[in-house]
Amino acid sequence: MTQKELLDRLESDLKDAMDTVRSSLSGQSADVLKQRPAPESWNALECFAHLNIFLERYIPAIERVIHLAKARRWSPSDRVSYTMTGRRVIGKAARSNSRPGKTPKRYNFIHQPVGQEVIKSFLINSERLLRNIQAAKEVDLNRPRIGWGPSRFFKLTLGNMLEWLVEHSHRHVTQASKAART
DSSP states (O other), rough: OOOHHHHHHHHHHHHHHHHHHHIIIISSSSHHTTTOOOTTOOHHHHHHHHHHHHHHHHHHHHHHHHHHHTTTTTTOOBBOOHHHHHHHHOOOOOOOOTTOOOOOOGOHHHHHHHHHHHHHHHHHHHHHHHHHHGGGGGGGGSSSSESSSOOOOOOEHHHHHHHHHHHHHHHHHHHHOOOHHO
């Protein structure tokens, strides 16, 4: 896949997720957003709290590596490459993966008080991510690396990180929409 194709797809997918949130979730009552499809499933607000943790953690790192890549004049490459870790985490977050994942406790907000402000925070974070996707069109997605996971030992390329964040967001926006309809 070319870098342009990936970034265009990510931009489109993120805009779709944001449109879904704006049209079907942001105007809902707190009671609807706190509904659970099953006793141990997340409600819509918990999905957004989970997403915000990751967006708030990785967006500053993305902004930093884009800035450095521009300063180093790393111009866009033709193809997007994937690290072994990148393939694994993107595959787990993909919408086509129907298996539920095991969420570490620090990222799991089930049965914790979460307010409706998490939806607004998600939209703000998503706008910021969208601007970074657009800025990434000017740099090589394969060279900048971002530490991933709690220890940040494993590295994802900028392209892998952007794809993972968009796929992860889309997966949980779909989950939140289903939970609010229950």
